[in-house]
Amino acid sequence: MSERGAAIGAGVVLASACWLVLWLLLGARESLFAATALAPLVLAAGGIAGRFGDRHSAWFPALVPPAGAVVAHAATGGVDTALAAAIGLGVLLWCPWLVGRWFRERAALGNAGWRFAAQWEEQARTAEYEARMRERARLAAGMHDLVGHDLARAALRLGALELDRDLPAEARRGVGEAREQVTAAAEHLAQAVSALGADRAAPTGGGVDVRAVVDGVRTAGRAVELVPADPAPALDGADPEVSALVERVVREGLTNAVKHAGDAPAEVSIVRRDGGIGVVVRTRGVRTGPAAPGSGSGLSGLAAETAALGGTLEHGRSGADHLLTVRLPVRPRTGDAGLPAVEAARRVALGAVRRSRSTAVRGIAAAFAVSVLLVSAYRVADATTSVLPADTFDALTAGTERAAVEHVLPMRTRTDGTGIPPPPGAWCEYYSVAVDPFGTSAADLRRLCWADGVLVGKDLVVRSGTARGTIGT
Incomplete structure (x- = not known):
């Protein structure tokens, strides 16, 4: 559990303990005041646990009510007191926790929207830059093919005239100066073409970068095997975006292995198969335990980028190992690949919000229904016995x-x-x-x-x- 989760859990326990002590001390004389005096504190603790706590925060609203019932029974010896303590703490904690989880999912939906908006802005800037580079390259090619060709012909024609002995010496000198000027103009054109095309140097494959990532993890003391040792042939001819994504997949997979799997060895496999590229990051012998703190957005971001290029990403346990498997095409699919990825992410986020809202409504209704049933059952048992x-x-x-x-x-x-x-x-x-x-x-x-x-x-x-x-x- 993270430090924030532990702090939230401590707050839930402290607020519940304060409510229970006050209720036990004053409940016999001022039951309404005792039940409501610190109720907002417990409600706030439950809501904060649901809104800002991790998945382990569900243990507190689940375990605190029965623990309070045990304490109440030990202090008073009354079954009715223990039942009332359990119902009171359960309703005060569980209902706001469910509402807090709903707000958490809504906030996650909003954050996902802003994150994708930022990605789209970055993609728009990149597309604008690439379009500008393509236009510059087109102009450079046109200047080279048309103007350069004409200048070369003019220089050749002037050179021929310069060698013509029938022309007076003064005319030949003028022709020679004109030839030199045309030659200089051709050199200036070559420099301009070079400048226009300078930003369009062809990206290199990602094999060297992948090896650098693996070597960096090895240097840090982690056992990592790269199969094959030189991934460049598998990435040969791949689109630069695909090669760059392969590197990011390897980096993310090894980063997660270091964060979540202790000193477990890892294996990175990059293969060319069926016209595509397969990347597998296997972490061997992963021990179960509490997850390291993290935002959890790395793999979701990779999944969106993979889908945008027409690939697939899967991750999860396979026996004692953890696998991160990515399949990519050698060339990205054409068309607008960003919209389906964003739409899929939006559907997933909306589905999470709807499920959370439904769970909150059903959970609150169930909490009150169980409370009514427990109170009714106890009153029947209390009366009949x-x-x-x-x-x-x-x-x-x-x-x-x-x-x-x-x-x-x-x-x-x-x-x-x-x-x-x-x-x-x-x-x-x-x-x-x-x-x-x-x-x-x-x-x-x-x-x-x-x-x-x-x-x-x-x-x-x-x-x-x-x-x-x-x-x-």
Whole structure:
């Protein structure tokens, strides 16, 4: 996990711990205030984890709620308290985390758009430059073929006149000067043609550059095998753009091997097959482990460039090895290759945004549905296992020993508080009135108070949505 991911995770844990401590301390007396006082802090922590955290940040909203439930149960011993802690932390963390992931994908879509816009601007500048160079080359060729040819003919004709003995000496000198001027003009033309064509030196193949990349990694202490040792024959006749992309593929593959595979050996293979060029960067014996930090845009950029030239790029594990495989044509395909690559990238990014949005909606709905089901199931279980029948309650009288009637009491008591203090020196137990947890009397309780194992009082606690509880008559 990256340093930023660890910091975000620590923030999630700290915010959740603060909320849980405050809720446990004040929940019995001020439950609404305790549940909402630090809720924005937990919401913000979950949203930040989803928006700026890496893929490991999902562990925090997944593991913190059950951990909070364990802490709550250990501190209070109440199942209802543990369940409430788990639901509260789960909703406060998981829902904003899903929303944060959606915003992350939207931001990635925007960044991808700007990145491709920058690439298109660079391609436009390159195309303009190449067009200018082609025009200059065309002018140079025209000057050489037309003007140069005419100047050469004129120089030859003047040279013949200069040697004609029938012309007076003064005329021959004039013809000689004219010939020298035409010759000088031809030399100036040659210089101009050379200047116009200077920027059009034919690029060399990428074999030497590939070897330089491999040698640089070897010098750094990494075992790298280049097959064949001289890749120049495989790149012979390839378009300069293809040769340059081969070099970038090798560089990116070895860079990823150094970053993500420790000291695992690597092999670079460049072959000419079926009218195309195949490049394979194999990292042998890759150990599984946390990924090194990185932007993750290197391979996506190479994939776009490869598609723009009419090739394919694949990468992934093959057994214990990792393979980066690129297939390129010797000559790039004609036509506008940038648009399909950008359109494909746009579809992928839009698909990620839609999936993230759908996941956020379904995840939030699932979180609330699970919370409702858990609360409903707990209330049903709590009510059905803590019902004290009316006839049993009526049969109990003051002075009855608890040991004598323990067998007729429900298996568990209600743990929700009423705010009604027990009689001096006594402790009280609360039981449900009815099995139906959602009925009109579901909130009412039957209270039995004991002192020294003897019943000292029994009451019907009538509760409403606004009152903590009142003793019924």
